[in-house]
Amino acid sequence: MTTRIRPSSKRCAVIGGSGFLGRHLVERLVEKGYSVAVFDIAQRYEVPGVVFHQGDLCDKQALLKVFKDVSLVFHCASPSPACDDRNLFWKVNVEGTRTVIQACQEARVQKLVLTSSASVVFEGIDIKNGKEDLPYAKRPIDYYTETKIQQEKVVLEACSKEKDFLTVAIRPHGIFGPRDPQLVPILVDTARKGKMKFIIGDGTNLVDFTYVENVVHGHILAAEHLKPDSPLCGKAYHITNDEPIRFWDFMSQVLVGLGYEAPRYHLPYTLVYGIAMLLWLITFLLRPLVNIKPTFTPMRVALAGTHHYYSCSRAKQDMGYQPVVRLQEAIARTVASYPHLKRGG
Numbered sequence: 249m250t251t252r253i254r255p256s257s258k259r260c261a262v263i264g265g266s267g268f269l270g271r272h273l274v275e276r277l278v279e280k281g282y283s284v285a286v287f288d289i290a291q292r293y294e295v296p297g298v299v300f301h302q303g304d305l306c307d308k309q310a311l312l313k314v315f316k317d318v319s320l321v322f323h324c325a326s327p328s329p330a331c332d333d334r335n336l337f338w339k340v341n342v343e344g345t346r347t348v349i350q351a352c353q354e355a356r357v358q359k360l361v362l363t364s365s366a367s368v369v370f371e372g373i374d375i376k377n378g379k380e381d382l383p384y385a386k387r388p389i390d391y392y393t394e395t396k397i398q399q400e401k402v403v404l405e406a407c408s409k410e411k412d413f414l415t416v417a418i419r420p421h422g423i424f425g426p427r428d429p430q431l432v433p434i435l436v437d438t439a440r441k442g443k444m445k446f447i448i449g450d451g452t453n454l455v456d457f458t459y460v461e462n463v464v465h466g467h468i469l470a471a472e473h474l475k476p477d478s479p480l481c482g483k484a485y486h487i488t489n490d491e492p493i494r495f496w497d498f499m500s501q502v503l504v505g506l507g508y509e510a511p512r513y514h515l516p517y518t519l520v521y522g523i524a525m526l527l528w529l530i531t532f533l534l535r536p537l538v539n540i541k542p543t544f545t546p547m548r549v550a551l552a553g554t555h556h557y558y559s560c561s562r563a564k565q566d567m568g569y570q571p572v573v574r575l576q577e578a579i580a581r582t583v584a585s586y587p588h589l590k591r592g593g
């Protein structure tokens with residue numbers, strides 16, 4: 249009989265470790281003394297002591313090689329929401345995540361921490377201080393959200409104390425910070441095209457924007473508190489900055505910080521949402537001929553024009569979560585990290 253010696257609880261793998269969140273997570277884990285392996289479709293940086301494995305998470309054999317001496321896996325890989333490719337989302341987020349679970353179980357990994365999304369409950373209708381017991385969106389607005397729902401279900405259902413395999417899902421919202429390839433770059437690109445003049449709706453809608461270091465902190469706390477007798481097993485946790493802000497105030501602060509004008513003129517929400525739906529339909533019909541990616545998608549308009557902020561009291565209670573960087577400091581650090589996106593820069 250062969251006895252398998254348990255790998256140290258500080259040996260972990262980060263799937264998606266080359267991405268925005270993944271890289272911040274890797275850097276923090278290294279600072280905290282973890283031994284880290286990165287698994288990603290691309291390698292984009294180097295960190296002393298971190299081993300990179302390039303591969304597709306749909307490939308179980310490739311995962312098994314990485315998981316050999318690992319007790320903890322963070323799964324924060326996903327195709328970008330902007331690609332709007334339904335087949336790719338299903339293949340990676342749903343089928344690929346099933347493969348990750350199988351590989352974890354075969355390699356006797358003990359813990360899996362999934363990066364889910366608070367948007368799994370968002371249908372384009374106001375959410376104020378939403379708790380984790382809200383039902384999943386019955387009519388998700390886009391393919392990305394549809395597959396993030398299935399992904400979270402698959403991971404949470406796999407949690408089994410009998411199999412010595414514990415899972416937890418972290419649901420961040422509106423992650424921002426240095427090196428984010430989405431939020432600030434999209435905003436600046438829109439401003440440079442002269443399209444950031446308008447506020448959708450009355451501009452009072454409150455939203456969570458979460459600094460990346462707080463999201464990382466939530467992931468590591470979850471991993472460290474995930475034990476057979478803890479309440480975290482098989483549960484989802486909102487991780488936010490716990491400081492909801494008006495969507496348009498946040499946008500304006502970032503824009504003004506980078507030297508652009510804040511939006512001023514109001515447009516009715518339903519009108520813009522209707523136009524975004526029409527645009528989406530046209531681009532969908534034209535897709536066999538030409539692949540256009542509109543700036544104004546129904547999901548983006550819904551995010552810009554409704555309330556969507558979430559309670560993280562469950563994370564506070566079960567894992568002692570508190571944001572480590574406050575919102576104003578986070579915005580200042582983020583603005584300072586994009587000198588190349590400054591007006592005239």
Ligand SMILES: NC(=O)C1=CN([C@@H]2O[C@H](COP(=O)(O)OP(=O)(O)OC[C@H]3O[C@@H](n4cnc5c(N)ncnc54)[C@H](OP(=O)(O)O)[C@@H]3O)[C@@H](O)[C@H]2O)C=CC1
Pocket residue numbers: 263264265266267268269270287288289290303304305306323324325326327328340344363364365366396419420421422423424429430
């Ligand atoms: N950013 C946000 O505001 C939010 C993000 N999330 C979730 O957080 C996670 C991380 O997001 P974020 O850091 O912003 O995203 P990124 O796109 O920056 O990072 C994801 C990484 O996963 C890689 N990847 C994609 N497909 C595969 C694959 N098949 N096999 C291996 N690696 C793959 C990507 O490579 P490539 O770039 O080449 O595709 C990328 O390096 C995602 O699960 C996302 O759904 C949740 C809520 C909010």
Ligand SMILES: CC(C)=CCC[C@@H](C)[C@H]1CC[C@H]2C3=C(CC[C@]12C)[C@@]1(C)CCC(=O)C[C@@H]1CC3
Pocket residue numbers: 421422423430431432434435438443444446448455456457543544548549551552
């Ligand atoms: C809170 C949250 C979940 C944010 C997610 C990040 C992105 C979805 C946003 C970052 C920049 C935003 C943005 C718009 C929509 C939402 C974002 C892409 C607009 C396209 C909304 C319509 C406009 O008037 C222009 C905006 C540019 C920036």
